[in-house]
Amino acid sequence: MNLPPTTHDLIFRDLSFKDLLNYSKVNKAARNAVKAFYRRALRVENVLSPYFNDDELRRLRILQYTTGFLISGSAALSFFERVIYPESDLDIYVDFRYAIFLTEFLIGLGFVFQPFQTERKQQAQDIFEALDAMDRRMETFEDENDTIEGFGEYSTTGIADVFTFVRAGKKVQIIAAGHHPGPLDVILKFHSTVVMNIISYTHAVSFYPKATFIDRVTVVNRVVTFRSDQNPPREKYEKRGWEVRDNVEAVDLLKRNSEFGMLDRHVGDKLCWAVKLPPVRDFVPVDWALGRDWMLFSNSWSLNHACGIEMDSTPFFMPNLTQSYALSSKVHKEVKKNFIFMWNDEDRPVSGLLKAVDGALADFVDDLYNEAPEQDERDAAIEEILRQAFETARQKYSHLAPTERVSASTAYFLLEDLQHLVKKMPEMPTFVFRFAQERTGGIWTNVDVHLSPKNSEKEHRNYRHSSWKINVEFKASA
Numbered sequence: 001m002n003l004p005p006t007t008h009d010l011i012f013r014d015l016s017f018k019d020l021l022n023y024s025k026v027n028k029a030a031r032n033a034v035k036a037f038y039r040r041a042l043r044v045e046n047v048l049s050p051y052f053n054d055d056e057l058r059r060l061r062i063l064q065y066t067t068g069f070l071i072s073g074s075a076a077l078s079f080f081e082r083v084i085y086p087e088s089d090l091d092i093y094v095d096f097r098y099a100i101f102l103t104e105f106l107i108g109l110g111f112v113f114q115p116f117q118t119e120r121k122q123q124a125q126d127i128f129e130a131l132d133a134m135d136r137r138m139e140t141f142e143d144e145n146d147t148i149e150g151f152g153e154y155s156t157t158g159i160a161d162v163f164t165f166v167r168a169g170k171k172v173q174i175i176a177a178g179h180h181p182g183p184l185d186v187i188l189k190f191h192s193t194v195v196m197n198i199i200s201y202t203h204a205v206s207f208y209p210k211a212t213f214i215d216r217v218t219v220v221n222r223v224v225t226f227r228s229d230q231n232p233p234r235e236k237y238e239k240r241g242w243e244v245r246d247n248v249e250a251v252d253l254l255k256r257n258s259e260f261g262m263l264d265r266h267v268g269d270k271l272c273w274a275v276k277l278p279p280v281r282d283f284v285p286v287d288w289a290l291g292r293d294w295m296l297f298s299n300s301w302s303l304n305h306a307c308g309i310e311m312d313s314t315p316f317f318m319p320n321l322t323q324s325y326a327l328s329s330k331v332h333k334e335v336k337k338n339f340i341f342m343w344n345d346e347d348r349p350v351s352g353l354l355k356a357v358d359g360a361l362a363d364f365v366d367d368l369y370n371e372a373p374e375q376d377e378r379d380a381a382i383e384e385i386l387r388q389a390f391e392t393a394r395q396k397y398s399h400l401a402p403t404e405r406v407s408a409s410t411a412y413f414l415l416e417d418l419q420h421l422v423k424k425m426p427e428m429p430t431f432v433f434r435f436a437q438e439r440t441g442g443i444w445t446n447v448d449v450h451l452s453p454k455n456s457e458k459e460h461r462n463y464r465h466s467s468w469k470i471n472v473e474f475k476a477s478a
Helices: 005-012 017-024 028-041 044-048 054-067 073-081 096-108 127-140 183-187 209-214 232-239 250-254 329-337 351-370 377-396 408-422
Strands: 070-072 090-095 112-114 159-167 170-177 197-199 203-206 217-219 243-245 273-276 300-304 310-312 314-316 325-327 430-437 443-451 462-465 470-476
Touching: 005 028, 017 028, 017 209, 044 054, 044 073, 054 096, 070 073, 070 183, 073 090, 073 197, 073 203, 073 209, 073 273, 090 096, 090 183, 096 127, 096 159, 096 170, 127 159, 170 183, 183 325, 203 209, 209 217, 232 243, 250 377, 250 408, 300 325, 300 329, 314 329, 325 329, 329 351, 377 408, 377 430, 408 443
Parallel strands: 090 170, 217 243, 443 470
Antiparallel strands: 070 090, 070 197, 112 159, 159 170, 197 203, 203 273, 300 310, 314 325, 430 443, 462 470
């Protein structure tokens, strides 16, 4: 039955993402109704209106197009959740070189600078002195992993400084990214996946929508080392209804189209939830601005599963680029082979060519994203064998909590070792998996590798990786 939009809004506004997703699967009319609702409900004005009036909001978005800053944290999460967190700040992530423009904008609107004054961090009382101090520090920083301490939740790699502004009880924070890590790379170093959402000028993007909005799970990012005084972020999202996990299950590593799988991710890929935002009315964009969508989509990352989940991205910046990009290790390696990005400072092109170089990078990485991944036939076969085995294990131990079942780290090491071992064998062996639970609750993964007569006798040995509860035993076939 077709209902007017106002009626749909009354019904849909109190439904969760999961409820709306399920309803959209009923039929085509339901799917179209949900899509139309999201177009009306997911508006950047809902996030920004508590801080700015309509004219201020318009000017802020134009500044966003010019400087490429990103809104993240609770504000970006609330955009997708359709829930306002009244106690939260508006967090704006920007390249440190453009922090001055945001600062002047906020001061012009009547916001007042509140310097950090703690035991670990003392900022200058005057905002422009604080900005100058940041610039001087950036002149001496050579290592992209330098960290500015003293900001509590924001004490993470790549942040040059944090500036707090207040007006009428509303707080806006400018988080300035350092030399090489741009704003996106800083966001990929957040404490967990629930806050890996961004709002740019052109799009709002959630990097882990299934985990965040359907499963209501946030996975800890191991790239961050929490001090004892950095537990509040974890507690905050537990109170908001998310289950915090230190790892994901083995099947999440191996199953196809998993957010936590062994694939390179990029902003706006098919696993993201990307919402296109309408442009500012009566605004004519210019070519050289940093807020264009293709610049945002050029950023990528992958996951390191060796010990929990760790976001793997490398900051990429050259003098001939207009900004820093976050690139996965694979993409970064391929990009550095391409000669156009290897110019020295003396060879830096004139300003007109700067745009062409960023565009060339975007085209290059887009081609990489669209390439069909090459995989050895045996590697692919072992990956599928493990996926089926760990899916069986999950069903066997379905009564256990996900955190108590076989972890992705176990699957990661086992996959790596088995793929390496079979490369030396003339024929593909067969595998038999057995899972057993210890009294302490840990689950052992036991693998019998049945060797064919053509396989060398030297492969008849035992392999035991006790730290991950893996036992591999080689046996000769009859």
